Amino acid sequence: MTDILRSKIILIYTLILLIATFCVFGLEDNASKGILSVLNIILIVLPLFSIIFSTIYIYNSSEFIELLVSQPLQRKTIWLSFLIGLAIALSLSFIIGVGIPILLFQLNIIGFLIIFVGVVLSIIFVSIALLAAVQIRDKAKGIGIAILLWIYFSILFDGLVLFLLFQFADYPLEKPMLLVSALNPIDLARILLLLQLDVSAMMGYTGAIFKDFFGTVTGLIISCFVLMLWSAIPMYLSVIKFNKKDL
Numbered sequence: 001m002t003d004i005l006r007s008k009i010i011l012i013y014t015l016i017l018l019i020a021t022f023c024v025f026g027l028e029d030n031a032s033k034g035i036l037s038v039l040n041i042i043l044i045v046l047p048l049f050s051i052i053f054s055t056i057y058i059y060n061s062s063e064f065i066e067l068l069v070s071q072p073l074q075r076k077t078i079w080l081s082f083l084i085g086l087a088i089a090l091s092l093s094f095i096i097g098v099g100i101p102i103l104l105f106q107l108n109i110i111g112f113l114i115i116f117v118g119v120v121l122s123i124i125f126v127s128i129a130l131l132a133a134v135q136i137r138d139k140a141k142g143i144g145i146a147i148l149l150w151i152y153f154s155i156l157f158d159g160l161v162l163f164l165l166f167q168f169a170d171y172p173l174e175k176p177m178l179l180v181s182a183l184n185p186i187d188l189a190r191i192l193l194l195l196q197l198d199v200s201a202m203m204g205y206t207g208a209i210f211k212d213f214f215g216t217v218t219g220l221i222i223s224c225f226v227l228m229l230w231s232a233i234p235m236y237l238s239v240i241k242f243n244k245k246d247l
Contacts, residue, residue, distance in 0.1 A: 004089035017097025025105045042118045047125045054086050054129035055146040059139040079242040090122045117189045120227045127234035134241045157184045185230040192223045
């Protein structure tokens with residue numbers, strides 16, 4: 001963690017987030033409008049940086065990992081240490097770069113929820129990055145797969161959902177969409193935050209269905225639990241793969 005926090009890339013990333021967030025709030029006369037603009041940073045930039053940085057860091061540390069494996073250390077301990085170090089470092093960067101301005105301009109439940117979602121998304125995409133890195137030995141191919149995964153979660157998934165909605169427009173798919181949204185952590189986070197910001201009226205009848213579920217305390221708890229599963233499952237799978245991997 002300390003090694004990552006000393007990285008110039010992480011320091012520049014934190015500084016850019018801090019400047020961008022302060023500029024957004026400074027240009028908007030209403031803090032709520034500023035929050036909507038900050039969501040683009042959380043839902044696009046944060047996952048992209050987390051998955052690419054983590055993947056590259058693991059590949060660059062391959063020789064050090066081999067050295068650690070030759071020592072009397074459990075493989076699970078080594079891999080979880082890398083994962084936790086990356087997750088904490090990237091989460092701290094997000095909290096300093098985005099969390100502090102949000103708390104200065106939006107010190108309420110919505111502000112704390114946004115910070116929570118940002119931290120969880122950082123952990124999720126670190127976990128996905130490590131799973132991709134441990135599956136693929138070639139560095140170039142591994143980084144390419146990481147970028148493709150981000151493209152899928154950020155862009156392609158929404159396109160596939162819209163395609164299904166158009167193909168089955170005659171059927172009531174609003175409630176099944178609740179389950180489909182759980183298959184993408186970015187979409188789930190977007191819906192959760194937008195509904196807490198009370199802009200569900202802009203989403204029509206589907207927004208009303210989402211509001212009835214995600215707008216309740218039970219829906220909020222279930223959504224947060226699903227996001228936690230998205231961070232735990234790739235983490236668990238990557239640990240199993242690393243334990244069996246022939247280095």
